[in-house]
Amino acid sequence: xxxxxxxxxxxxxYTNFSKTTIxxxxxxxxxxxxxxxxxxxxxxxxxxxxxxxxAKVLANGKSEFIGIIVPNLYLHYYSEMLTQFLSxxxxxxxxxxxxxxxxxxxxxxxxxxxxxxxxxxxxxxxSHTLPSEKLASYQIPVxxxxxEAKYISSVNTDNYMGALQATSLLIRDKCDILIHINVNxxxxxxxxxxxxxxxxxxxxxxxxxxIDLSVEGDSYHEILNVIREIFNKIEAKYPNQxxxxxxxxxxxxxxxxxxxxxxxxxxxxxxxxxxxxxxxxASEAILPITxxxxxxxxxxxxxxxxxxQQMEEQKKRVPKPLGEPVHKQIAPVxxxxxxxK
Amino acid sequence: xxxxxxxxxxxxxYTNFSKTTIxxxxxxxxxxxxxxxxxxxxxxxxxxxxxxxxAKVLANGKSEFIGIIVPNLYLHYYSEMLTQFLSxxxxxxxxxxxxxxxxxxxxxxxxxxxxxxxxxxxxxxxSHTLPSEKLASYQIPVxxxxxEAKYISSVNTDNYMGALQATSLLIRDKCDILIHINVNxxxxxxxxxxxxxxxxxxxxxxxxxxIDLSVEGDSYHEILNVIREIFNKIEAKYPNQxxxxxxxxxxxxxxxxxxxxxxxxxxxxxxxxxxxxxxxxASEAILPITxxxxxxxxxxxxxxxxxxQQMEEQKKRVPKPLGEPVHKQIAPVxxxxxxxK
DNA sequence: TTGTACGCGTTATCAC
DNA sequence: GTGATAACGCGTACAA
Numbered sequence: 121x122x123x124x125x126x127x128x129x130x131x132x133x134y135t136n137f138s139k140t141t142i143x144x145x146x147x148x149x150x151x152x153x154x155x156x157x158x159x160x161x162x163x164x165x166x167x168x169x170x171x172x173x174x175a176k177v178l179a180n181g182k183s184e185f186i187g188i189i190v191p192n193l194y195l196h197y198y199s200e201m202l203t204q205f206l207s208x209x210x211x212x213x214x215x216x217x218x219x220x221x222x223x224x225x226x227x228x229x230x231x232x233x234x235x236x237x238x239x240x241x242x243x244x245x246x247s248h249t250l251p252s253e254k255l256a257s258y259q260i261p262v263x264x265x266x267x268e269a270k271y272i273s274s275v276n277t278d279n280y281m282g283a284l285q286a287t288s289l290l291i292r293d294k295c296d297i298l299i300h301i302n303v304n305x306x307x308x309x310x311x312x313x314x315x316x317x318x319x320x321x322x323x324x325x326x327x328x329x330x331i332d333l334s335v336e337g338d339s340y341h342e343i344l345n346v347i348r349e350i351f352n353k354i355e356a357k358y359p360n361q362x363x364x365x366x367x368x369x370x371x372x373x374x375x376x377x378x379x380x381x382x383x384x385x386x387x388x389x390x391x392x393x394x395x396x397x398x399x400x401x402a403s404e405a406i407l408p409i410t411x412x413x414x415x416x417x418x419x420x421x422x423x424x425x426x427x428x429q430q431m432e433e434q435k436k437r438v439p440k441p442l443g444e445p446v447h448k449q450i451a452p453v454x455x456x457x458x459x460x461k
Numbered sequence: 462x463x464x465x466x467x468x469x470x471x472x473x474x475y476t477n478f479s480k481t482t483i484x485x486x487x488x489x490x491x492x493x494x495x496x497x498x499x500x501x502x503x504x505x506x507x508x509x510x511x512x513x514x515x516a517k518v519l520a521n522g523k524s525e526f527i528g529i530i531v532p533n534l535y536l537h538y539y540s541e542m543l544t545q546f547l548s549x550x551x552x553x554x555x556x557x558x559x560x561x562x563x564x565x566x567x568x569x570x571x572x573x574x575x576x577x578x579x580x581x582x583x584x585x586x587x588s589h590t591l592p593s594e595k596l597a598s599y600q601i602p603v604x605x606x607x608x609e610a611k612y613i614s615s616v617n618t619d620n621y622m623g624a625l626q627a628t629s630l631l632i633r634d635k636c637d638i639l640i641h642i643n644v645n646x647x648x649x650x651x652x653x654x655x656x657x658x659x660x661x662x663x664x665x666x667x668x669x670x671x672i673d674l675s676v677e678g679d680s681y682h683e684i685l686n687v688i689r690e691i692f693n694k695i696e697a698k699y700p701n702q703x704x705x706x707x708x709x710x711x712x713x714x715x716x717x718x719x720x721x722x723x724x725x726x727x728x729x730x731x732x733x734x735x736x737x738x739x740x741x742x743a744s745e746a747i748l749p750i751t752x753x754x755x756x757x758x759x760x761x762x763x764x765x766x767x768x769x770q771q772m773e774e775q776k777k778r779v780p781k782p783l784g785e786p787v788h789k790q791i792a793p794v795x796x797x798x799x800x801x802k
Numbered sequence: 803t804t805g806t807a808c809g810c811g812t813t814a815t816c817a818c
Numbered sequence: 819g820t821g822a823t824a825a826c827g828c829g830t831a832c833a834a
Contacts, residue, residue, distance in 0.1 A: 127811055138821045143813060151819065173578040174519050175811035178826050183515070192544060199540035203533060206561045215575070218559055220547045234556075237514040340744050371745070378747050385726030403681050404712070406719050406747040468827055479805045484829060492803065516827035519810050 126169045135163045146171075177239060182435065186214045186427065187235035188244040191222050196399040197414075198246060201265065204420035205244065212424055214241075225249050232258065241431045244423060245272075248309070256445075261430035263423045268308045273430070273446045275423045276310040282412040282452035283317035286366045286394040289410070289454065291325050293392055293461055295364030298322050298329040301350060301376070302368040303336060311368070314396070318366060335372065347375045355383075362390050370395035370402040373409050377459060381406050393459040408457035419450050467510045476504045487512075518580060523776065527555045527768065528576035529585040532563050537740040538755075539587060542606065545761035546585065553765055555582075566590050573599065582772045585764060586613075589650070597786075602771035604764045609649045614771070614787045616764045617651040623753040623793035624658035627707045627735040630751070632666050634733055634801060636705030639663050639670040642691060642717070643709035644677060652709070655737070659707060676713065688716045696724075703731050711736035711743040714750050718800060722747050734800035749798035760791050 128142040135142075137160070144151055145160045152160075163169075177183045193199040205216055217238060219231040228249050235243065242261040248268065255262050256271035264274040290298050300318045305311050315331065322329035332350055337343040354363060367373040373395030380391055387407050395402055398413030426446060469483040476483075478501070485492055486501045493501075504510075518524045527546075534540040546557055558579060560572040569590050576584065583602040589609065596603050597612035605615040624641075631639050641659045646652050656672065663670035673691055678684040695704060708714040714736030721732055728748050736743055739754030767787060 125811080129811080139812080140814090140821055140823095141819085144820085147813080153819075156819085170574075171578045172580065172811055173575075174515050174524070174580055175826090176813075177515055178519050178828095179811075179813040181813095181826080193534065193540045193547070194544060196537075196540075199534045199537075199543075202540075202543075203535060203561060206534070206559060209560070215558060215579075217556060218547060219550070220544060233511075234514075237512045238556075239513065239515055340741075374745055378745075381722070381747055400681070401742065401745055404715055404719075404742055404745075406722055466827080470827080480828080481805060481830080482803085485804085488829080494803075497803090513827055516810090517829075519812090520827075520829040522810080 125172060126167045127172075130167060131160065131163050131169060134167060135159055181239070183239040183241055184214050185217055185235075185238055185240040186242045186244060187217050187219070187232070187238075187240040189219050189221055189228065189231060189247050191247045192220055196401075197397055197416075200399075200416050201246060201420065204416055205424070208420060208424050212428060214424075214428075221247050221249065229254075236260070241434070242427045244427065261427055261434060263427045265419065265423060266310055268306075268310075269445065269447065270308075271445060273426055274310075275419050275426065275448045275450065277414045277419065278449040278451050279310050279313035280317040281449075282396065282414075283314040283366070284321055285452070285454045286396070286412055287318050287321040289394060289456075289460060290364030290366060290392055291321070291327055293364065294362065295392055296328070296361035297358050298327055298364045298366065299354060300329070300331045300366045300368075301335060301347070301372060302331075302333050304333040305368075314368065335368070343372070344375050347372060348379060351376060351379045360390070362392070364392045364394075366394045368396055370397050370399045370409060370411055373411070373459075374401045374405045377405055377407060377409060387459065391459075392461075398455055402455075402457070407459055410457045410460040411455050413453045413455045415450050415452065422448050422450060466513065467508045468513075471508055472501065472504050472510060475508060476500055522580070524580040524582055525555050526558055526576075526579055526581040527583045527585060528558050528560070528573070528579075528581040530560050530562055530569065530572060530588050532588045533561055537742075538738055538757075541740075541757050542587060542761065545757055546765070549761060549765050553769060555765075555769075562588050562590065570595075577601070582775070583768045585768065602768055602775060604768045606760065606764060607651055609647075609651075610786065610788065611649075612786060614767055615651075616760050616767065616789045616791065618755045618760065619790040619792050620651050620654035621658040622790075623737065623755075624655040624707070625662055626793070626795045627737070627753055628659050628662040630795065630797075630801060631705030631707060631733055631735060632662070632668055634705065635703065636733055637669070637702035638699050639668055639705045639707065640695060641670070641672045641707045641709075642676060642688070642713060643672075643674050645674040646709075655709065676709070684713070685716050688713060689720060692717060692720045701731070703733070705733045705735075707735045709737060711738050711740045711750060711752055714752065714800075715742045715746045718746055718748060718750060728800065732800075733802075739796055743796075743798070748800055751798045751801040752796050754794045754796045756791050756793065763789050763791060 128139040131142045132139045142160060145157060149157055188205060190198045190202060193202060217235055217240060221228045221231055228247060244263050245255060246265045252264060252269050252271040262272045264272050266276050302315060305315060335343060335346050337346055365376060367376060373393055377393055380387060393409060395409045395411040398411045402409040402411045469480040472483045473480045483501060486498060490498055529546060531539045531543060534543060558576055558581060562569045562572055569588060585604050586596060587606045593605060593610050593612040603613045605613050607617050643656060646656060676684060676687050678687055706717060708717060714734050718734055721728060734750060736750050736752040739752045743750040743752045
């Protein structure tokens with residue numbers, strides 16, 4: 121900042137070309153003679169030119185910015201998503217402006233305005249505070265991930281298929297009673313399909329089942345206490361039966377597994393456990409946990425392809441007005457480890 | 462993008478003011494009559510004005526961007542750092558441009574150039590591929606976190622104090638033999654102090670000790686295998702002594718704990734374990750693990766204060782030339798849980 | 803209190 | 819193949 125930046129004007133003066141030619145050197149180098157390219161290249165070095173992308177954006181309107189709003193990065197699921205998006209840079213060359221928002225709708229709206237003021241070309245939303253109708257009103261390509269998305273495009277894990285795989289496995293392994301443990305999922309959330317699939321599959325195969333949606337709490341310990349209660353209830357209610365437990369995520373599954381292990385000092389054959397997400401804890405647990413793995417890399421690639429396509433459309437002279445939302449589902453994969461079979 | 466943006470010119474025309482007055486409305490509202498403020502405010506609404514921060518930056522040079530380079534977000538330590546930085550937005554109003562870089566120096570340099578081209582005012586570096594001398598050469602405020610930082614300012618956990626606390630605890634608890642397990646840390650890395658402190662404390666109190674720096678591997682399973690070997694070695698070498706194990710991080714500590722638990726079905730009184738980081742796994746383990754908690758929130762606040770101060774200096778008409786690097790250390794806290802006492 | 807004129811660094815249009 | 823010139827949207831002397 122101390123000395124002024126070196127600009128095209130400086131290069132132009134130094135090389136006796138015009139600013140236009142310098143610009144062309146960067147954007148249409150073929151239209152210069154190789155000789156002159158070399159001249160300019162030299163000048164750039166000796167003058168120590170550093171490009172200013174902001175000026176470029178102001179001039180041509182293409183910011184190459186994508187806004188992304190996550191609830192937090194504390195949960196591995198979100199941080200893994202963000203990692204994948206960030207590393208998509210090498211393929212797509214879009215930069216990400218990231219906001220973490222957990223404090224309600226006003227905050228999130230404010231963040232979106234801020235993002236828009238930086239001329240973002242698209243938006244990726246993993247948070248769930250703003251209804252999709254509101255998001256759609258911003259008139260900019262938006263991709264929702266694993267959230268309500270009636271009015272905007274979305275990419276989700278095929279939650280139904282995931283829960284179906286988990287449930288089928290437990291049935292194949294001849295569990296006497298199947299139990300699904302979850303929070304009280306909102307019916308509009310994609311994850312609600314896990315409950316639907318569990319129930320439908322159990323009924324289809326005429327297997328006794330239980331669904332416990334009583335999990336809640338803001339801290340690890342609060343949740344652990346709830347899981348403990350559920351565990352005790354199950355122990356009391358189904359003492360001698362083989363219990364197949366399908367939990368909403370690997371964190372819950374790990375808690376449940378720990379409770380079992382602490383009581384028995386081992387993993388008894390009267391239990392099978394399946395988690396969801398394939399987060400690190402599933403591998404790090406006292407016994408590696410069988411889980412349904414979300415293909416986050418595929419989800420991210422799909423989201424980026426979709427978003428890029430919509431953003432390209434918006435750059436045309438006569439952009440179509442953001443047609444019907446597109447909804448994609450990504451198949452999860454069953455990862456069999458040591459808490460089943 | 463379809464219709465052109467509403468600009469100050471449009472507002473000016475509509476309100477019969479000049480562009481300057483509109484600008485002042487935003488930047489020095491006091492210099493307008495309340496009456497005229499109201500007029501402009503109305504116009505903004507009816508015309509649907511949306512601000513363009515990029516244009517503002519181009520005009521006044523203050524981008525309010527901070528670049529941040531992390532190795533990855535897969536490790537909880539980094540994602541927690543990023544979360545804290547992102548949430549510092551509400552206090553400092555700097556936006557973060559994030560790159561994840563694990564593929565060597567060229568990539569990282571390229572990212573820095575990109576960041577520079579967006580006129581970032583400061584840079585935060587958590588990766589360790591580029592030497593601090595190189596980073597210093599960019600002539601922009603840089604804060605290093607938990608990495609080599611000879612030529613740039615830095616904020617680190619007081620690793621020495623952390624390891625001292627861990628070691629002292631194990632000594633107080635009357636362990637017969639103390640063992641530190643770690644990777645072969647580079648001597649220039651701040652984390653090397655953990656090894657130094659462990660050794661110094663053991664010697665000061667004349668307690669027998671062992672240091673095993675053989676941990677390595679790129680995947681969970683590779684590392685686990687190394688830890689297993691170490692575990693077996695320790696079991697054979699110190700069968701009846703009380704062993705105090707201090708591990709480089711909670712992931713290793715959890716592995717070690719699992720191996721113990723799998724062998725004994727419980728946590729025998731011949732072991733004590735202390736980890737480092739206070740990452741989630743320390744709470745989620747089969748037995749909550751005693752650990753040294755890094756105060757990431759304090760680290761981040763310290764880093765931001767330092768960076769902001771340096772950035773403010775750079776904005777002055779005659780900025781000082783980025784004086785001597787400042788190095789801050791943040792005290793960690795001992796978190797006693799169930800693997801000690 | 804308000805306005806004029808120009809600068810920020812780059813791209814786009816049209817000419818030659 | 820190259821060059822004027824006018825945008826892009828906003829800030830800021832300087833003047834009134």
